[in-house]
Amino acid sequence: xxxxxxxxxxxxxxxxxxxxxxxxxxxxxxxxxxxxxxxxxxxxxxxxxxxxxxxxxxxxxxxxxxxxxxxxxxxxxxxxxxxxxxxxxxxxxxxxxxxxxxxxxxxxxxxxxxxxxxxxxxxxxxxxxxxxxxxxxxxxxxxxxxxxxxxxxxxxxxxxxxxxxxxxxxxxxxxxxxxxxxxxxxxxxxxxxxxxxxx
Numbered sequence: 763x764x765x766x767x768x769x770x771x772x773x774x775x776x777x778x779x780x781x782x783x784x785x786x787x788x789x790x791x792x793x794x795x796x797x798x799x800x801x802x803x804x805x806x807x808x809x810x811x812x813x814x815x816x817x818x819x820x821x822x823x824x825x826x827x828x829x830x831x832x833x834x835x836x837x838x839x840x841x842x843x844x845x846x847x848x849x850x851x852x853x854x855x856x857x858x859x860x861x862x863x864x865x866x867x868x869x870x871x872x873x874x875x876x877x878x879x880x881x882x883x884x885x886x887x888x889x890x891x892x893x894x895x896x897x898x899x900x901x902x903x904x905x906x907x908x909x910x911x912x913x914x915x916x917x918x919x920x921x922x923x924x925x926x927x928x929x930x931x932x933x934x935x936x937x938x939x940x941x942x943x944x945x946x947x948x949x950x951x952x953x954x955x956x957x958x959x960x961x
Contacts, residue, residue: 785833
């Protein structure tokens with residue numbers, strides 16, 4: 763790209779990104795700007811670096827350009843997250859409850875999964891929480907089992923909520939699981955509490 767054309771392409775990409783209500787793919791930017799995908803990717807990477815303050819003469823911004831849900835999206839910088847949240851919601855809480863977060867985690871790691879399976883894993887009724895997650899656009903229906911039970915999966919909005927580009931970026935569960943010996947102790951304690959001591 764020539765130095766004369768590049769500023770126009772950069773501002774055009776910014777114009778598209780600023781009005782988009784969902785992440786914009788590199789291919790969509792390339793098509794809109796009449797570029798090859800590779801050049802569009804370079805342009806977006808360069809813009810992202812500029813907003814992070816990594817280019818000579820660039821200043822810090824209150825926003826950044828990041829990958830999210832398979833595309834690119836503007837987002838406020840993390841250090842202003844509390845201020846932005848207060849401004850948008852006027853002090854009302856928009857955070858998910860602990861129950862909603864736990865349910866969302868089960869869906870994320872076990873998807874596609876039925877509501878009954880989520881309830882079995884959590885050990886509580888999850889109907890209300892699943893309705894809330896669905897209403898917020900964090901989960902969606904993903905077909906049904908042969909039994910007719912509806913399957914659920916996470917959405918692109920979920921990826922944006924976590925600030926990740928794909929499910930591959932979810933942290934592995936193994937480090938958070940108890941050791942095998944600890945599992946045995948947990949079973950013994952549960953049996954003891956239930957009055958069913960194992961021999």
